[in-house]
Amino acid sequence: MPQPAPKSSRIRDLLTKPIRLPQWLAKRPSVDDPRIFGFNEERDAVVSEVSTRVVGQCLSGRGELELLLNDSAHREIKRLEKQRDEEAREWLGFWQTVVRKLARMTETEQRESLRQIVDSMATDVAGNFDPRVYSFAQRVIPGMIAGVMNPKQLAVDAINAGKVGAERLVTLTGHLDELHSLSRVGTVIVVPTHSSNLDSLAIGESLAREELPPVVYGAGKNLFTNPIISFFMHNLGAYRIDRRISSRIYKQVLKTYSCVMIERGYHSLFFPGGTRSRSGMIERHLKLGLAGTAVEAFARNAIRARKTGEAPTPIFFVPVTINYALVLEAESLIADYLKEEGQARYIIEDDEFSQLDRWLAFFRRLTSYGAACVLRYGPAIDPFGNRVDERGRSLAPNGRVIDPVSYVTHRGEPVLDPVRDAAYTRELGRELVGHYRRETVIMTTQLVAHVLFRRLVRETPGLDLFGRVRRRGEISWDHAEYVRSYLDTRERLRELQRAGEVQINSYVETDSAERALERALEAWDGYHTRPMARIADGQVVIEDPALLLYYQNRLVTFAERIAGEGDERAAREIAAFGGGELP
Amino acid sequence: MTEVEPGRVSRPYDDHVHEGPRPLVAVLGGGRFGLALVKAAARTGEVLLWSRRDPELGLDNLRVTSDLADVAAAELVLMAVPSRYAEDMLREAGCHLDGRHLLVHVSRGLLDDELRTMSHVLKTVTPCRRVGVLAGPISVDVLTNASPGAGVVGSEFPEVAEAVRGALGGPTLRIYDSSDMRGVELAAALTGLLLFTVGFAQGVGFGPSTIGAMTTRGVAEVARIGMALGARADTFGGLACFGDLLAAVAGSDRPELELGRALAEGATPRAALLRAGGNIEGIEVARRVSTFGTRRKIRTPLADVIAAMVGGELTASEAVRSLMGRDVGSE
Numbered sequence: 001m002p003q004p005a006p007k008s009s010r011i012r013d014l015l016t017k018p019i020r021l022p023q024w025l026a027k028r029p030s031v032d033d034p035r036i037f038g039f040n041e042e043r044d045a046v047v048s049e050v051s052t053r054v055v056g057q058c059l060s061g062r063g064e065l066e067l068l069l070n071d072s073a074h075r076e077i078k079r080l081e082k083q084r085d086e087e088a089r090e091w092l093g094f095w096q097t098v099v100r101k102l103a104r105m106t107e108t109e110q111r112e113s114l115r116q117i118v119d120s121m122a123t124d125v126a127g128n129f130d131p132r133v134y135s136f137a138q139r140v141i142p143g144m145i146a147g148v149m150n151p152k153q154l155a156v157d158a159i160n161a162g163k164v165g166a167e168r169l170v171t172l173t174g175h176l177d178e179l180h181s182l183s184r185v186g187t188v189i190v191v192p193t194h195s196s197n198l199d200s201l202a203i204g205e206s207l208a209r210e211e212l213p214p215v216v217y218g219a220g221k222n223l224f225t226n227p228i229i230s231f232f233m234h235n236l237g238a239y240r241i242d243r244r245i246s247s248r249i250y251k252q253v254l255k256t257y258s259c260v261m262i263e264r265g266y267h268s269l270f271f272p273g274g275t276r277s278r279s280g281m282i283e284r285h286l287k288l289g290l291a292g293t294a295v296e297a298f299a300r301n302a303i304r305a306r307k308t309g310e311a312p313t314p315i316f317f318v319p320v321t322i323n324y325a326l327v328l329e330a331e332s333l334i335a336d337y338l339k340e341e342g343q344a345r346y347i348i349e350d351d352e353f354s355q356l357d358r359w360l361a362f363f364r365r366l367t368s369y370g371a372a373c374v375l376r377y378g379p380a381i382d383p384f385g386n387r388v389d390e391r392g393r394s395l396a397p398n399g400r401v402i403d404p405v406s407y408v409t410h411r412g413e414p415v416l417d418p419v420r421d422a423a424y425t426r427e428l429g430r431e432l433v434g435h436y437r438r439e440t441v442i443m444t445t446q447l448v449a450h451v452l453f454r455r456l457v458r459e460t461p462g463l464d465l466f467g468r469v470r471r472r473g474e475i476s477w478d479h480a481e482y483v484r485s486y487l488d489t490r491e492r493l494r495e496l497q498r499a500g501e502v503q504i505n506s507y508v509e510t511d512s513a514e515r516a517l518e519r520a521l522e523a524w525d526g527y528h529t530r531p532m533a534r535i536a537d538g539q540v541v542i543e544d545p546a547l548l549l550y551y552q553n554r555l556v557t558f559a560e561r562i563a564g565e566g567d568e569r570a571a572r573e574i575a576a577f578g579g580g581e582l583p
Numbered sequence: 584m585t586e587v588e589p590g591r592v593s594r595p596y597d598d599h600v601h602e603g604p605r606p607l608v609a610v611l612g613g614g615r616f617g618l619a620l621v622k623a624a625a626r627t628g629e630v631l632l633w634s635r636r637d638p639e640l641g642l643d644n645l646r647v648t649s650d651l652a653d654v655a656a657a658e659l660v661l662m663a664v665p666s667r668y669a670e671d672m673l674r675e676a677g678c679h680l681d682g683r684h685l686l687v688h689v690s691r692g693l694l695d696d697e698l699r700t701m702s703h704v705l706k707t708v709t710p711c712r713r714v715g716v717l718a719g720p721i722s723v724d725v726l727t728n729a730s731p732g733a734g735v736v737g738s739e740f741p742e743v744a745e746a747v748r749g750a751l752g753g754p755t756l757r758i759y760d761s762s763d764m765r766g767v768e769l770a771a772a773l774t775g776l777l778l779f780t781v782g783f784a785q786g787v788g789f790g791p792s793t794i795g796a797m798t799t800r801g802v803a804e805v806a807r808i809g810m811a812l813g814a815r816a817d818t819f820g821g822l823a824c825f826g827d828l829l830a831a832v833a834g835s836d837r838p839e840l841e842l843g844r845a846l847a848e849g850a851t852p853r854a855a856l857l858r859a860g861g862n863i864e865g866i867e868v869a870r871r872v873s874t875f876g877t878r879r880k881i882r883t884p885l886a887d888v889i890a891a892m893v894g895g896e897l898t899a900s901e902a903v904r905s906l907m908g909r910d911v912g913s914e
Binding site for chain 2: 384385386396397398400402403404405406407408409410411412417419420423424426427572575576
C-alpha cells in the first residue's frame with residue numbers, strides 16, 4: 001500500500017521556512033569557540049537522534065501505536081481545518097489519509113508513518129546557529145529591536161531609540177563570575193522569570209555583554225512569522241515550538257530535543273513559568289516543562305559516563321530575575337489576568353509587542369529612566385536543588401562536596417526512571433521559586449505602586465479585587481502621609497534585604513520618597529495610556545488601580561512583612577492574592 | 584555519542600525481591616516508636632539503630648550506634664526522633680548522607696505558623712531529596728507484635744514507599760503508598776486535633792451521634808486546610824487521617840484523647856497536659872492552625888475552639904456553645 005505523504009511546496013518553503021545563509025561561505029568553528037558554534041555540523045545528527053529515540057519510545061507501548069497515530073491524526077485534522085493556511089494545505093490531506101488507511105495498515109506501515117511524522121516534526125523543531133549572524137547581532141541587538149519594527153514614518157525615532165547603549169537600558173548584577181567558570185566546566189541552563197517578550201532579548205544581550213557563550217532556546221512559532229525576526233531567531237539557536245499542536249508525538253519530540261541538546265552540552269535557556277506572568281507576580285508555581293528534561297539528560301550522561309569510569313558533565317540551573325521598572329505589555333497582561341480568559345490565554349493576539357508606537361514610547365521612557373531593567377543572576381544549583389561551587393561541584397547544606405550522580409542511582413548504579421525524574425523536577429521548581437524570591441530586585445515603580453495599592457485596599461474594606469480596580473480617581477491620600485508610609489515600608493524592605501530575602505534597586509535605596517514618586521509617575525505617564533496616579537492639591541490621587549495592581553504584585557510575597565501599623569489587614573489581603581507565604 | 588539504551592526505562596524497584604538481600608535499614612531514635620520500628624525491620628533484614636543508649640533488645644541482626652556517620656551505610660533511614668530535637672539531629676546526620684539515601688520520618692507535628700511539615704526540614708538541612716513520611720494507624724503493638732494493620736507512606740518518589748514496604752511490610756502489615764506527601768504529613772498532624780475533639784466529647788459525656796458529627800465535620804475542616812496548602816482532599820479520607828481517627832474511636836491510646844477528656848472534665852490546661860503525658864504536638868498544632876486559618880481566611884472552627892480552650896480562654900461549656908451556635912451550611 002502506498003504511504004501517505006505530505007504535499008510539498010517549494011513556494012511555501014520559501015515563505016515559511018526560516019532563511020539560512022549559505023554554508024560554503026562559513027568558516028569552520030575552532031576548538032576555543034563555544035559549543036554552539038559547531039551546532040550546524042551536528043544538527044542532522046541531533047535530529048536523527050531525536051527521531052530514533054522518539055520512535056523507540058512510541059513503539060515501546062505494545063499495541064498503542066495505532067491508538068497514538070489515530071489520536072494524533074484527529075487532533076491535527078481538527079487544528080488544520082481551522083487554520084486553513086499553507087501548512088493546512090500541505091498536511092491536512094496527509095493526516096486524512098492516515099486516518100482512512102490506519103485500520104488496514106500493517107505494523108510495518110504504521111511504523112513507517114510514525115517515522116515520517118516524527119522526522120518532519122523533529123526537522124521543523126530543530127534550530128540553527130550561524131556564528132556570522134551571532135557576531136552581527138551582538139553588535140546591533142539594541143538597535144535591531146527598534147530597527148526590525150521600524151516603519152518609514154517612525155524611522156528617525158526608531159533609530160534614535162536604537163542608538164541607546166544597551167548598558168543604559170539593562171543593568172547586570174549577581175553571580176556572574178561564578179557563571180563564567182561554570183559555563184566552562186558544565187552545561188548551563190538559564191531559567192529566568194518571565195514578564196515580557198523582551199526577556200529573551202535581555203538575556204541574550206546580557207550573555208553577549210558578559211562574553212558568555214550563547215544559549216539555545218525554544219521560541220513560539222508565532223514569533224517566527226516576521227521574516228526578519230524569524231531569520232535572527234532561527235540563526236541564533238532558537239528552536240521552534242508550535243503551541244497549537246497538541247499531539248503527544250509532538251510533545252515527545254520537543255522534550256527529546258531539549259533533552260538531547262542538554263545531554264550534548266549545549267547551554268540552554270528556558271522560561272520555567274511557561275508564559276509571561278499575567279499578574280506581574282514573581283512566579284510561584286513552576287511547571288518547568290522542557291527544562292525538566294535536564295534530570296533525564298543528567299541520568300543518561302551518568303549512565304554513559306559510568307561505562308567509561310568517568311564523571312558525567314555537570315548540569316547547572318541558573319535562576320535569573322528580570323526586573324523591569326516599566327513593562328512593555330503591562331496593560332494587556334493585567335487585563336488578561338483580570339479577565340482570566342481560560343485556555344487560550346498564552347496567545348494574546350494584539351498586545352503592545354506588536355504595536356510600533358508602543359515600542360517607541362516604551363523605549364523613550366526607558367532611556368530617560370536610566371537602568372530601567374535589572375537582570376540579576378542568582379547562584380547556580382544542580383538539577384537536584386543543591387548549590388554548586390565555582391568549580392561546579394554540588395554542595396550539601398553544610399558545604400560538603402557531594403556526588404550528584406547519587407541522586408539517580410539505585411543500589412549504587414545510575415538508572416533511568418521518569419517517575420523519579422518528574423519528582424526531582426517538581427522539587428527543583430519549588431527550589432527555583434525560593435531563589436526567584438530572594439533574587440528579585442524591587443524597583444521604584446513597584447514599591448510606589450505597592451504603597452498606593454495597599455492604601456486603596458485599606459480604604460475599601462470588604463470590596464473584592466474587581467470592585468477595587470474600578471475605583472478610578474476616587475481614592476486620594478494626603479501627600480505627607482504617603483511619604484511617611486513609603487519611608488516606613490522601604491525601611492522594612494531594607495530589613496528583608498539585609499536578611500538576604502530580597503534585593504533592592506539602587507534608586508529605591510537612594511531616592512527620597514518624593515523623588516521616588518516623581519520617578520514612578522514620570523515613567524508611567526510617558527508610557528501607559530492612562531495616568532496611574534497624579535498629585536493634586538497636596539493629595540496623591542489613585543487613577544488606575546488595575547495597573548497599580550500589576551506593578552505592586554511583584555511585592556505580594558513580602559506584603560505582610562513590610563506593612564506598618566494600621567496596614568496589617570490590607571497587607572494580609574494583598575498577600576492572599578498570591579496564596580500567602582511561600583512554603 | 585554512545586546511545587543509552589532507548590525504549591522502556593528500568594524501574595528496578597518493581598522487582599526488588601529478585602535483587603538479593605534487603606539493604607541495611609537505619610532507625611534514628613530509640614524511643615518507644617523507634618524501637619517498635621527496629622523490631623519490625625529486624626524481621627526482614629539487617630537493622631542499625633542510632634540511639635544514645637543500647638536498648639538491649641537481644642536481636643541478632645541489630646547493631647546499635649551512637650555515631651551518626653554509621654548511618655551512611657544504610658539505604659533507608661527511618662527518622663523517629665521527637666520533632667523538637669529533629670532539626671539538630673538531622674543537621675548532623677546530613678553531614679553523612681547524600682542523594683542515594685531514602686529518608687522517612689514519622690512526625691505528627693507542624694513546624695510553624697505557615698504549617699510547614701517535617702519534610703521541609705529533611706530537605707533543607709540534609710542533602711536528601713528522596714524523602715517521605717510514614718503515617719496511619721500504625722501503633723507500637725502493630726509493629727512489635729506483628730498484629731494485622733496498615734499504614735501509608737507519602738512520598739513523591741515511588742522507591743521510598745517501596746523501600747519502607749520492603750523493610751516493614753509483611754504478612755501482617757500492609758504499607759500503602761501515596762504520592763501526596765504533603766497531604767499525608769498534614770493529615771497525620773491535623774488528625775491530632777480531631778483526636779482531641781473525640782476525647783473532649785467523650786469527657787463531656789456526649790453520645791456516639793455527637794462524636795460522629797463532630798469528627799466528620801472535623802475531617803472536612805482539616806481537609807480544607809490541607810487543600811489550601813496544596814494537599815489532595817482524598818488523602819484525608821485515607822489511612823493517615825480517617826484511619827487514625829477510626830482507631831481512636833475504636834479505643835486507641837493516643838495521648839490527645841486523654842488531653843481532651845481531661846479538659847472536658849474541668850482540669851486546667853497544665854494539669855490536663857500532665858495527665859495526658861507531657862509533650863503533645865497536637866496542642867501546638869491547634870494554635871498554629873487557628874492562626875493560619877485567620878490569615879488565609881479559611882474557616883477552622885474546631886481549631887479555634889481547641890486553641891482557645893487549651894489557652895484557658897474558653898471553658899468546656901462555652902466551647903460547645905460556640906461550636907453549635909455557628910451558621911449551618913451545605914456539607
